[in-house]
Amino acid sequence: MSVWALGLNHTTAPLDLRGRFAFALDQIAPTLQSLRSSFAPGHHPQVEAAIISTCNRTEIYCASEHIALDHTFGWLAQSGGVAPALLRSHAYTLHNDEAARHAFRVASGLDSMVLGEAQILGQMKDAVRAAETAGALGSTLNQLFQRSFAVAKEVRTATEIGAHSISMAAAAVRLAGQLFEDLRSTRVLFVGAGEMIDLAATHFAAKEPKSIAIANRTLERGEKLASRFGGEAMRLADLPSRLAEFDIIVSCTASTLPIIGLGAVERALKARKHRPMFMVDLAVPRDIEPEVKALEDIYLYTVDDLAQVVQQGQANRQAAVAQAEVIIDAGVQSFMHWLGQRGTVPLIQQLNAQADEWRAAEMTRARKLLAKGEPVEAVLEAMSRGLTQKMMHGAMAELHAGDAASREQTAQTISRLFLRKER
Structure with missing residues (x-):
């Protein structure tokens, strides 16, 4: 699973250009529907999306199996009625850890016109609720934003980033x-x-x-x-x-x-x-x-x-920025670790399904043997042997396949998976 984001804010785009991409809260749901349906037919239900739109920024966050930055960029340019080249000259694009870090910094008030201001956190929460209500928020973006809120809370608790801020x-x-x-x-x-x-x-x-x-x-x-x-x-x-x-x-x-x-x-x-x-x-x-x-x-x-x-008084809070960045870095690493683990979920599901299929087959065979009057001990022995053979068949076949180098690599992998000593 990949995450990407693109947007424009008070540091990259003039007010009038930002105004072309401003979405009121009640516009978020239909706008998200338009974005998701703009992807290839049959593909968009798998694309998660959220839009954050405030006075100072408009940002789109997406998650899917494959990054589609160019497509999202083209859709945003069209929705604002501007040439893609103009939008590209004022926008920023981010993916995976960069997108996560940016979201965490925004939630923590580090990317605001007013360093440390807290209003953006409420606006992000409103945007997430709108995306959730629209059915556009999946587990990946939900994790990204919930972790953003947790990081923002820690930043405000552990640092003085919001002290003396001028709204x-x-x-x-x-x-x-x-x-x-x-x-x-x-x-x-x-x-x-x-x-x-x-x-x-x-x-x-x-x-x-x-x-x-x-x-x-x-x-x-x-x-x-x-x-x-x-x-x-x-x-x-x-x-x-x-x-x-x-x-x-x-x-x-x-x-x-x-x-x-x-x-x-x-x-x-x-x-x-x-x-x-x-x-x-x-x-x-x-x-x-x-x-x-x-x-x-x-x-x-x-x-x-x-x-x-x-910006007056901002120098007094710069010392807290370094502390905040450390907290954010830890949050990004944690999110990326979670995101990396998400890539193995389909394989885990397939393994569980295969194991259930083997178990069901051996249970069916065992019941037939018991119905024929076979001794319970003999049936249990046959069932355990059948399960073991099914589980080991693939590994044994791989050990006998390929050249010497691939067999050596397979042997190391199998040793690591099956010959681990309990600690």
Whole structure:
């Protein structure tokens, strides 16, 4: 069995390209079905697959008897509507121990924009549950991810890799504090009601802004989140007409197209008499049209723009990285040992089936002899002799076949298998 992975992330691809390969959680199941059915007819049920899609990365993990990196690569390029050459220039491909090491590093927060951040672990667990629900996860990938989670837990327990990490939400608050003298005088709007917005709202609420509002496509979900922060909820459709009311806008939805356009922001600025607006677009693909950034009095940051802020303090955690890598290396070796043993499973199954067949044949013969009135001791003797002869027949035949060199090699193997002394 082989494992392979391919993907693109915040270090290899620009935001807009990553946006073409972003899959919402409810898209994972049909997307996995599309990937698995793209393999040769009759072959795809044997291909295990999982997709991890976050703001900073999209990665595909697969397992099968044979590595099919080129095919998987072509499928991903087609799904994103880009030329394979363009995707290849921004993507990475990994197989077996490299794929395992990468998965372990991702789960442990070593491959994140924020070194040691914990959110990716929850996102990986969501992706694994989605793959399992879709029936795309087999024993190999299940082992890979469960071991990833175990390694991540050990890394966080045994090292200080997550100490002093600055989340994307905390970075947004820090930047907003540089623009506005007192965040308590600001009105904050959050667009969306997912996990990232929940995190951002928690950080901003700690600064006690004048007001908090949640705009969401589903009003009920928006109201539920807004109630936690003493805020109001509004429909997404009301956003353009109310945009001018807010000093800070943080957006992160699963929309495939921008929901805050240049025209709406221009009208909002005019109504505000060009009082500055701080905007954070945490979505991939973008929620806010990129042209908005060129407007005066607009301070727009994307997930990539926040990179420099979140890297602060990273030097303090570099000492823990070496410790984490040792834990990860041990995890990789253990997984590869398990994967290597999986290759002998079919042979073990065949051996067990053959032994059962021999046993059944000798049991049938023994019952017939007993039915004829043969002595029990004689029947047992005949049955044990029959089983022994069946088991030894192949080895004896091999000892008499081939040239002298092959017979010598066979003799050593048979000695090792059959003449072991009990310790």
